[in-house]
Amino acid sequence: MPTPSSRRGDIRAADTLSHTPLAAVERAIAELRRGGAVLIRDTDGSAGLAVAAESCGDATLAQLRGLASDAPVLVTTRRRAEAVGIEIPPHIARGMGGANKPVTLDLPSGVPVDVILRPTAPDQAAHIATRHLSRPIASHAPTVAEAAIELAKLARLMPAVVMGPLARDRARPWREWAAARDTLYVDAADIRGYEKLAASELRPVADARVPLENAENARIVAWRPADGGKEHLAIVIGEIDPTAPVLVRLHSECFTGDLLASLRCDCGEQLRGAIAEIARHGSGVLLYLAQEGRGIGLVNKLRAYQLQDGGFDTVDANEQLGFDADERLYWPAVTILRQMGIARIRLMTNNPEKIGQLSSYGIDVVERVRHVFPANGHNEKYLRTKAEKSGHLF
CATH class of the missing domain: 3.40.50.10990 (GTP cyclohydrolase II)
Incomplete structure (x- = not known):
């Protein structure tokens, strides 16, 4: 039978494990899947609160507005943005790098966030973009936005998040700031290195x-x-x-x-x-x-099937959803x-x-x-x- 001291040792070991990079990212994945906000910080002091677009309702948006230093924005991949008819201005496209880097969009008041999630046929794309979504804007924290999209992918969710920008501050103790607000904290570097x-x-x-x-x-x-x-x-x-x-x-x-x-x-x-x-x-x-689904998960694979039934092939369907052809x-x-x-x-x-x-x-x-x-x-x-x-x- 374990002694009290040995049980304390087990608790200390578990507490140490809970602060490892793997555990931090796993908790962030679970939080994103259940609709909670996650604070993501990078080494340059940039930070943001991320919520999965799939589960971002009015109450969550209100929470983000109360915590963030600026209005929430919608972040998705370039492929997904283009799939719903959004044109990427040349000056933003030049600074994006790869074909599937994040795109940041203003989130007009009253627009349902799930517009970015709907499987969209080509003839519907321009109408949806014109009616509901704004032109891309420069991201205040591009590396944090990229980490947030990667976290959504790890959670097997659509690669789209609503982000509440936070003021860039290297000195601010963001981990403590998050804990005081009952919010999970994760480093962007840990998300980037998680799979390996x-x-x-x-x-x-x-x-x-x-x-x-x-x-x-x-x-x-x-x-x-x-x-x-x-x-x-x-x-x-x-x-x-x-x-x-x-x-x-x-x-x-x-x-x-x-x-x-x-x-x-x-x-x-x-x-x-x-x-x-x-x-x-x-x-x-x-x-x-x-x-599952070449790395996008079962639910997203079913979404891809829906697009395939509309005429896309297996590669194009994954890319229409905002993923790479093979993740x-x-x-x-x-x-x-x-x-x-x-x-x-x-x-x-x-x-x-x-x-x-x-x-x-x-x-x-x-x-x-x-x-x-x-x-x-x-x-x-x-x-x-x-x-x-x-x-x-x-």
Whole structure:
């Protein structure tokens, strides 16, 4: 039975963990998802209060106006702004850098914030922009705005936030300011470094034998970062020999394809086909990664499907929502492979981006193993787009 002193030690350890960068970002993600405000500060003293546009109602706007030093603004990605018909003035576009950097918009009184969230057909875009949204303005804190958009993406929300600007002040103790107002605080640098740090902190937390229909000699190992964030799975089939190239498949979770056998994609066939092929080979690993919808999450994937039904392809639909065509990073896969002692692999994939990322992170991809399944009549355009726009090798 734990003694009082040992329990105090546990509490101190937990308190220390709660102030780590990973824990701070995870709490900010949860706060954003539940509709709360998060104070984001960068090293130059710039700061702002961010609320997810998806959950920003009148009461939240009133709260932001009461706390911020200036009127709240709407921040989204350049792609999303252009998707709803907003023209980016040249002087602002020149300073933005990448094609998907944040755009800051005035938020006219009485305009519903969710106008920026509605899936929009091209013929509706100009009307919505003209009626509801203003021209872009220069951001008072561009790095904070960029971190806020990244936080929304990490929360698997639409990349759009309402921000309450705060006066730039290097000396102000922003953490204490936030605590006094019952508001979560997070550093912009911690948001920017979150995905790589979370991947580096992955550790195996469970390992069980799970006989599968096409691979009876299988076990599943669950990996979780120290902060308790997203879990990834390794399906290990047979006995792995890390001294030889290991047959590996990276599979991003797909609820609709893997579980429901959706005909819109080929994910379910790829999953079951990879397990069967690894079993036929005798051994290998399938990494089941928490990257639904190419990293945008299930809800946003369904929104993308709605746009696809209106005529967009799978790449354009993601970009219309304000995301990159593919938001996935494969640091978790690299960490798991390294911890399993696997440095050389035969990668079962049609996606050259996977080969490129793994190779750049030090995994030796000695061979690409083709992994192709016939179209079914519903996913022909999807597969064609992956080949033509994403460079998949069919």
